Amino acid sequence: MIRVNLLPTKRKKKAKAVPAFLISMTLLTLAAGIISAYLFYWLNSELSLLTQKKTDNEAQLAELNNKIKEVKNFEEQKKTLEQKTGIIEQLKKNQNFPVKILTEMRNVVPDRVWITAMSISGGNINISGVGFTNEDAVNYADNLEKSQMLTGVSLHATQKSVAGSIVTYQFTITCKVK
Incomplete structure (x- = not known):
């Protein structure tokens, strides 16, 4: 006996083609994510580099400020010493001044x-x-x-x-x- 299958056969449905728009958007999103991750890590490394430079510059600035203070102290000491030296020289000069004047007066006085x-x-x-x-x-x-x-x-x-x-x-x- 012959058997006849009257039930419809199950056919496989054809897979629907994924729209090109969806593929391009997925690729674009994936590329944007990769670029964003790269930029994040690059900017993060730049930030840490700039932070390190800032720290180094602040340390150098503090060192230079200390040197400036030392130079100012030396300049003040130099100025003080120059003033003292000037006063001493003036005193030495003035000490002999009356003697010189009196000697000159004695030399020019007529009899x-x-x-x-x-x-x-x-x-x-x-x-x-x-x-x-x-x-x-x-x-x-x-x-x-x-x-x-x-x-x-x-x-x-x-x-x-x-x-x-x-x-x-x-x-x-x-x-x-x-």
Whole structure:
């Protein structure tokens, strides 16, 4: 006997073709994920490199700031020492100044002139004296003018005075130290 199968046979369904859009989107998403992961790791390594550079630069900056402080301290010490040296030099110079002035005055005083008063203030010298004649006072002023240490010699006043039988002339001279 022949058997006839009247039941329909099961046919395999054809697999549906995956749309090209879906494949391209999947590949694009996968590529974007790979690129994102690469960028993440690259930026992360750049960040750690820059952080290390920042730390190194901060350490170097702190070291340089310490050196700047040392240099400033040395400059302050140098300035202080220069001031002290200048003061010492000025004191040495001023110590000999009155001696030099008095020596110069002694060298230029004529025989017929006596100095009665002399004052030194700053660079100005005021001299009061007595001579037998006006000419003696003028000669003294001329001698002071010729001096290497003095300048601006000015004979301000002469005044005749009589003491007993002796006639003298009192004078006032001002000058400046060079």
